[in-house]
Amino acid sequence: MMTIQANRVWDGKATLGEGPFWDETDHMLLWVDIEGYTLHCFNPDTKEDTTLPFAQHVTAVVKKEGGGLLLAMRDGIYSYSRDRLTPYYLHPDEGKKIRFNDAKCDPAGRLWAGTMAFDGKSPIGELVVLDTKERITKKIDGLAISNGMAWDTKQRLFYHNETVTGETTIYRYSNESIDIEKVGIVPINYRTYGGGPDGMTIDNEGYLWVALWGAGAVIRVDPITGNVDKKIIVPASNVTSCTFGGQELKTLYITTAAKEGERESGALFSVELEVGGAPSYPYKPKLLNE
Numbered sequence: 001m002m003t004i005q006a007n008r009v010w011d012g013k014a015t016l017g018e019g020p021f022w023d024e025t026d027h028m029l030l031w032v033d034i035e036g037y038t039l040h041c042f043n044p045d046t047k048e049d050t051t052l053p054f055a056q057h058v059t060a061v062v063k064k065e066g067g068g069l070l071l072a073m074r075d076g077i078y079s080y081s082r083d084r085l086t087p088y089y090l091h092p093d094e095g096k097k098i099r100f101n102d103a104k105c106d107p108a109g110r111l112w113a114g115t116m117a118f119d120g121k122s123p124i125g126e127l128v129v130l131d132t133k134e135r136i137t138k139k140i141d142g143l144a145i146s147n148g149m150a151w152d153t154k155q156r157l158f159y160h161n162e163t164v165t166g167e168t169t170i171y172r173y174s175n176e177s178i179d180i181e182k183v184g185i186v187p188i189n190y191r192t193y194g195g196g197p198d199g200m201t202i203d204n205e206g207y208l209w210v211a212l213w214g215a216g217a218v219i220r221v222d223p224i225t226g227n228v229d230k231k232i233i234v235p236a237s238n239v240t241s242c243t244f245g246g247q248e249l250k251t252l253y254i255t256t257a258a259k260e261g262e263r264e265s266g267a268l269f270s271v272e273l274e275v276g277g278a279p280s281y282p283y284k285p286k287l288l289n290e
Contacts, residue, residue, distance in 0.1 A: 006218075006234045006269040008253055010042055010049050013266035014194075017255035018199065019060035019072075019102065021280040022245035024252065029245055029253050029272030030061045030069075031268070039071070041267060050266070054085075056095070060103035063282040066214070070130075070283045072113050077130055080170035089128075089136045090278065091115065098125055102199055102241070104149045106158070107133070108175040109284025112139075114146020114160075121164060129178050132286045137178055148200035148241065150208060150278065152223075159186070159208060159223065161197040166190045168197055168208070168249070188226035193219055197256070199241025201276040209252060211239040216253055218242050236265035 015035035023030055039061060057074035064070050068081030070088070074217040075095035079086045091098070091113075103113035111130040117123070125143035128136055132210045140146070144164035151158050151173065158173040158180055168186040173179075186208070190197050195215030200208050207229075208221045216237045220230035236256035250273050258266035262272040 001228055002230045004230060004232045004271055006232050006271050007233075008264055008267050009044065009047065009253075009270045010268035011264070012049065012268075013258050014038075014040070014255070014268075015266065016240065016257045017268065018240045018257075020063050020241055020243040020245075020253050020255050021063065022243055022249070022253070023063060024279060025063075027247075029243075029268075030063070031253075031255055032058045032061055034059050039069075044251075044270075049239075049273065057099055057216060059100045060113070062103070062105050062280065065282045065284045068157040072100040072112060074099040077098070077103070077111065077113055077136075088130060088134060097122075101125075101145065102147050102149065105281040105283050106151050106173065106175075106282055107153050107280060111283050112149055112177060114143065114149075116143070116147075120145065123164075128161065130283075131178055132284050133286060135178045138176070139180060145157065147198050148210065150200050150202040152202055152206050153278075155206065157183070157223075159200070159202070161200060161210070163213065164197060167198050168200075168210070168221075168223070186221060186223045186226055188221055188228070191230065193217065193231075195239075198239065201243050201252075201277055203244070203273075203275045205275055207275075209242055209277070211241050213238050213240065213257075215239070218252070234269055234270050236262055236267065236269075238265065241281055245280075246272075249276040249279060250274070 012057030015034040060072040074089040127140040147161040171180040218232040238257040
């Protein structure tokens with residue numbers, strides 16, 4: 001197994017850095033600090049990181065086609081444009097026992113958003129999808145911590161992490177429908193590598209890059225065999241997520257969470273790779289009368 005050392009590109013300290021989204025148009029990395037109630041925008045050319053505070057948890061960010069952003073927050077999913085938040089969907093729990101967590105758009109421009117229990121163990125979370133006509137549908141329930149998502153566009157496979165059970169489930173998906181069909185589980189025991197599966201992305205060869213919470217690493221996993229051929233060493237125990245960025249989508253950006261006693265925890269890291277990866281897909285809303 002090849003090991004690679006991650007490089008720190010922003011030396012601040014996010015409480016719970018998460019949800020990196022590569023903005024190909026503006027050549028910027030959008031990401032969030034969930035517990036810091038903050039949206040970040042990192043410029044890799046100048047190394048400048050600008051922030052935007054909110055009044056509640058902000059757990060994930062994606063761009064909206066046509067302008068603005070879509071934010072997953074503690075109690076719902078919001079559109080953000082011109083300094084204004086507009087709710088798309090408010091969860092019935094109202095952010096009391098659960099909050100939204102990871103959220104990403106699929107290649108067709110639909111937002112998949114997971115929730116998690118505040119106690120980190122109760123199976124009361126779910127995975128919902130906001131389709132392009134702004135309709136919410138629940139797809140999976142019984143989750144404790146819904147986490148990383150990735151889509152293999154060649155095989156038409158959707159991968160989803162559940163951090164508490166330590167499983168990456170494989171589903172078949174379609175661009176024409178929000179229906180998904182479970183086809184298996186990636187045969188890997190993440191605890192062997194010292195952590196649990198958090199956020200993830202996928203490269204052009206169909207391999208998963210999985211952030212390991214508690215292990216200070218991102219690993220490259222063959223989803224068929226479960227074999228790990230590359231490991232990125234991160235000087236922060238709680239590695240939360242990763243995404244491809246840069247001109248050729250060959251820079252892997254890595255978010256982390258702060259931990260007492262770890263100087264570089266909570267920083268933003270990156271690694272230059274030979275293989276490119278999946279872009280960050282925007283949300284593509286359509287008019288309801290189309």
